[in-house]
Amino acid sequence: xxxxxxxxxxxxxxxxxxxxxxxxxxxxxxxxxxxxxxxxxxxxxxxxxxxxxxxxxxxxxxxxxxxxxxxxxxxxxxxxxxxxxxxxxxxxxxxxxxxxxxxxxxxxxxxxxxxxxxxxxxxxxxxxxxxxxxxxxxxxxxxxxxxxxxxxxxxxxxxxxxxxxxxxxxxxxxxxxxxxxxxxxxxxxxxxxxxxxxxxxxxxxxxxxxxxxxxxxxxxxxxxxxxxxxxxxxxxxxxxxxxxxxxxxxxxxxxxxxxxxxxxxxxxxxxxxxxxxxxxxxxxxxxxxxxxxx
Amino acid sequence: xxxxxxxxxxxxxxxxxxxxxxxxxxxxxxxxxxxxxxxxxxxxxxxxxxxxxxxxxxxxxxxxxxxxxxxxxxxxxxxxxxxxxxxxxxxxxxxxxxxxxxxxxxxxxxxxxxxxxxxxxxxxxxxxxxxxxxxxxxxxxxxxxxxxxxxxxxxxxxxxxxxxxxxxxxxxxxxxxxxxxxxxxxxxxxxxxxxxxxxxxxxxxxxxxxxxxxxxxxxxxxxxxxxxxxxxxxxxxxxxxxxxxxxxxxxxxxxxxxxxxxxxxxxxxxxxxxxxxxxxxxxxxxxxxxxxxxxxxxxxxxxxxxxxxxxxxxxxxxxxxxxxxxxxxxxxxxxxxxxxxxxxxxxxxxxxxxxxxxxxxxxx
Numbered sequence: 001x002x003x004x005x006x007x008x009x010x011x012x013x014x015x016x017x018x019x020x021x022x023x024x025x026x027x028x029x030x031x032x033x034x035x036x037x038x039x040x041x042x043x044x045x046x047x048x049x050x051x052x053x054x055x056x057x058x059x060x061x062x063x064x065x066x067x068x069x070x071x072x073x074x075x076x077x078x079x080x081x082x083x084x085x086x087x088x089x090x091x092x093x094x095x096x097x098x099x100x101x102x103x104x105x106x107x108x109x110x111x112x113x114x115x116x117x118x119x120x121x122x123x124x125x126x127x128x129x130x131x132x133x134x135x136x137x138x139x140x141x142x143x144x145x146x147x148x149x150x151x152x153x154x155x156x157x158x159x160x161x162x163x164x165x166x167x168x169x170x171x172x173x174x175x176x177x178x179x180x181x182x183x184x185x186x187x188x189x190x191x192x193x194x195x196x197x198x199x200x201x202x203x204x205x206x207x208x209x210x211x212x213x214x215x216x217x218x219x220x221x222x223x224x225x226x227x228x229x230x231x232x233x234x235x236x237x238x239x240x241x242x243x244x245x246x247x248x249x250x251x252x253x254x255x256x257x258x259x260x261x262x263x264x265x266x267x268x269x270x271x272x273x274x275x276x277x278x279x280x281x282x283x284x285x286x287x288x289x290x291x292x293x294x
Numbered sequence: 295x296x297x298x299x300x301x302x303x304x305x306x307x308x309x310x311x312x313x314x315x316x317x318x319x320x321x322x323x324x325x326x327x328x329x330x331x332x333x334x335x336x337x338x339x340x341x342x343x344x345x346x347x348x349x350x351x352x353x354x355x356x357x358x359x360x361x362x363x364x365x366x367x368x369x370x371x372x373x374x375x376x377x378x379x380x381x382x383x384x385x386x387x388x389x390x391x392x393x394x395x396x397x398x399x400x401x402x403x404x405x406x407x408x409x410x411x412x413x414x415x416x417x418x419x420x421x422x423x424x425x426x427x428x429x430x431x432x433x434x435x436x437x438x439x440x441x442x443x444x445x446x447x448x449x450x451x452x453x454x455x456x457x458x459x460x461x462x463x464x465x466x467x468x469x470x471x472x473x474x475x476x477x478x479x480x481x482x483x484x485x486x487x488x489x490x491x492x493x494x495x496x497x498x499x500x501x502x503x504x505x506x507x508x509x510x511x512x513x514x515x516x517x518x519x520x521x522x523x524x525x526x527x528x529x530x531x532x533x534x535x536x537x538x539x540x541x542x543x544x545x546x547x548x549x550x551x552x553x554x555x556x557x558x559x560x561x562x563x564x565x566x567x568x569x570x571x572x573x574x575x576x577x578x579x580x581x582x583x584x585x586x587x588x589x590x591x592x593x594x595x596x597x598x599x600x601x602x603x604x605x606x607x608x609x610x611x612x613x614x615x616x617x618x619x620x621x622x623x624x625x626x627x628x629x630x631x632x633x634x635x636x637x638x639x640x641x642x643x644x645x646x647x648x649x650x651x652x653x654x655x656x657x658x
Contacts, residue, residue, distance in 0.1 A: 104616055105620035112613065112617065272447050
């Protein structure tokens with residue numbers, strides 16, 4: 001029973017963190033119909049950013065978010081405003097190619113700057129664990145999980161209760177109408193992408209806190225974001241959280257009962273199945289499908 | 295060449311509003327669709343093709359062996375881009391999992407030659423048939439999806455298939471890979487060497503070019519373009535869209551599987567991570583798009599150009615080559631979204647460089 005409980009707890013904690021990786025990806029896809037293949041690379045950029053701050057200034061990864069979040073927001077804003085906005089109206093594979101090029105650029109830039117060595121942000125509490133009835137939970141994992149939930153809820157509140165959040169939702173539903181209402185869609189798109197980038201970078205900081213990373217794993221996080229976004233329904237924040245937990249659990253249980261190498265096959269199996277059976281996701285419906293214009 | 299009139303790859307809704315004349319493409323007589331008249335430029339084009347073919351056939355006498363290997367890779371990627379062009383360019387279904395046929399073909403060859411001691415040619419036939427059959431199998435569910443959903447479903451299928459190949463080590467050798475018996479007493483077909491593989495890949499490229507040329511001028515190709523522009527209108531006009539889409543995917547899969555087969559024999563040792571690499575899919579898409587997807591010669595131009603460029607960067611900027619390649623992709627997507635072929639024909643037609651036009655068309 002204990003291995004099962006341990007796997008379940010681990011799966012849920014990992015799922016919460018994956019949800020934070022994916023929530024921005026889902027937002028960008030849902031609002032702009034852009035599948036951002038560089039999303040994982042941006043998350044890993046955040047991981048290196050946080051790691052570097054810890055190495056040179058001794059800043060705790062959680063505290064370093066005060067710097068990482070705004071800086072990565074600006075980075076995302078500039079990428080959208082200066083680059084992705086240029087091809088938003090092009091056929092969909094254009095944005096896929098553009099973001100793939102961006103991914104190659106970022107990943108190789110990181111490889112050149114930091115080499116491919118596995119890094120990890122080691123803090124004072126890295127090795128401490130909480131023992132709960134035979135289940136061991138590292139404090140770092142708890143912190144990462146709590147922060148992931150906090151940021152996801154903050155995003156939901158931002159989208160729901162602020163004027164900019166309303167603008168993002170409106171633009172996602174009908175861009176032309178949003179423009180006619182006097183919204184600056186270029187700015188709204190850039191804010192959306194900046195928010196997604198900042199959240200991905202925050203997730204990256206947490207990835208560094210709970211485990212190891214290297215530039216090469218970026219693609220894996222993008223693929224997991226795919227699965228989660230599709231599971232949860234595009235642009236649906238709670239859906240991303242649910243999708244993350246489902247994927248985390250499925251992966252943890254799969255690793256427990258099946259060969260560890262089959263885990264990805266299961267994830268992709270779930271993905272293809274959901275796409276075919278219920279493309280609108282487990283919860284809710286995607287913004288973009290509900291658009292009046294495209 | 296052909297297909298400059300149709301512009302596949304427009305966003306679905308815009309093709310209706312911005313191009314009303316293309317809105318109902320199925321109403322005209324199909325035979326009159328692609329350019330049928332022979333012009334001086336077409337004759338020049340054919341002469342150029344023949345000249346290049348002769349140079350390629352004489353290549354083993356003209357160039358050093360390492361360049362022959364580069365040339366083989368160039369032919370292979372041009373073939374792959376052309377195969378993608380059928381489903382992605384003409385039909386408008388951007389498959390991001392086409393590498394699955396490449397890997398499947400390669401593994402069919404390797405398993406049949408290494409485990410069952412088949413010789414290369416019958417194994418190649420099986421690989422091609424399997425490629426087409428697998429395309430049908432995954433096409434039936436996934437071709438119901440559109441846009442990103444199709445792209446990602448095919449990507450998922452490719453990654454999932456790789457995981458399966460990885461997890462049946464008794465047949466495929468798992469992550470350690472499998473080795474085709476190429477030399478010694480266990481070799482079933484003698485290893486053709488650089489020259490042999492150059493000719494194999496060249497022959498396959500010619501087959502792929504002719505196939506797409508024939509498709510572009512046929513009723514079938516016309517149906518595919520109609521599906522690309524407006525699937526509902528195409529269905530309303532009497533096209534069996536499901537059957538056409540699956541047929542296009544099968545042709546694409548068969549050609550890709552053939553390329554994978556020859557590649558596996560050439561490499562001798564193959565691994566799932568190499569043969570099912572997402573990067574190969576992305577290269578196919580990029581080459582087709584940058585050359586001009588939905589045109590006959592675009593993928594050839596893109597494949598040849600980008601593969602030579604990639605090879606040049608690899609040799610001269612070893613550390614930075616992927617970095618530079620990423621930057622080139624970004625610039626090319628922003629400036630040449632319609633592809634080099636259409637860009638060139640527009641330049642000739644308008645007698646100016648229409649660089650900003652593409653940017654204006656797609657930016658927000």
